[in-house]
Amino acid sequence: MSTAEETAGGETSGWGEVTPDAARRLLIAAVEAFAERGYHATTTRDIAGRAGMSPAALYIHYKTKEELLHRISRIGHEKAVEILRTAARGEGSASERLADAVSSFVRWHAGGRTTARVVQYELDSLGPDARSEILALRRQVDAEVRGIIEEGVETGEFDVLDIKSTTLAVLSLCVDVARWFNVDGPRTPDEVGALYADLVLRMVGARK
Numbered sequence: 001m002s003t004a005e006e007t008a009g010g011e012t013s014g015w016g017e018v019t020p021d022a023a024r025r026l027l028i029a030a031v032e033a034f035a036e037r038g039y040h041a042t043t044t045r046d047i048a049g050r051a052g053m054s055p056a057a058l059y060i061h062y063k064t065k066e067e068l069l070h071r072i073s074r075i076g077h078e079k080a081v082e083i084l085r086t087a088a089r090g091e092g093s094a095s096e097r098l099a100d101a102v103s104s105f106v107r108w109h110a111g112g113r114t115t116a117r118v119v120q121y122e123l124d125s126l127g128p129d130a131r132s133e134i135l136a137l138r139r140q141v142d143a144e145v146r147g148i149i150e151e152g153v154e155t156g157e158f159d160v161l162d163i164k165s166t167t168l169a170v171l172s173l174c175v176d177v178a179r180w181f182n183v184d185g186p187r188t189p190d191e192v193g194a195l196y197a198d199l200v201l202r203m204v205g206a207r208k
Helices: 003-009 021-037 044-050 055-061 065-088 094-111 113-121 128-154 163-180 189-203
Strands: none
Touching: 021 044, 021 055, 021 065, 021 113, 044 055, 044 065, 065 094, 065 113, 065 128, 094 113, 094 128, 094 163, 094 189, 113 163, 128 163, 163 189
C-alpha cells in the first residue's frame, strides 16, 4: 500500500471530512511530505508539487504550512479520542474494554502509520495556540485510558500501584507502533493489536 493509498483510502485515514477535493489532496500531500522530510524541511512548494498543484493554489485553501499541520493533528487526535472513548464506554469488564481500547488504538497506529507519525511526533512544530488545542485533545486521550484502569483497580480486576504512570506507559506502547510498524513485516495490524492488548493486560495484572 502506498502512502497516498494509506492516507486517502485506508480505514484509518479520516480525511473524508476535508472538502473540497483540492483541500483534501493538499492535506494528503502534506502528510506524505511531513512524514518523509519532517515539518521544518518541507516547503509549501513540496506540498503543492505532490498534490499536482501550483504553490499559489495551496494558499487558496491553507494560509500557512502550519495550518495544514494543525488540521492534520486535530483530525488525527479527534480520531484517537473517538477510538478510545468508544472502547471505554462499551460493554464488558474493565479488562475487556482495556483490551479493546489497546487493540483498536494499536491498529490505528499500524494501519495509518504514516499519518500517525505526523500526528504524534510533530506536536512541537505547532505554534502556542494550536499546540494548546492539541494538548487538550491529548489529555482526553489520557483520560479515557486512565478511566478504564481506575475502574479496574476499584473493582479488583487490576493490580496497579501508580495509575498515572501506567496510563502513560500504555499509551506510549501504542503510539510507538507508528514508528516501527512495517507493512511487509511478519504481523498484520490486527495481530499487533491483539499482541499489545495481551501485553497491557499483563502489565496491569489483570485477573483472568
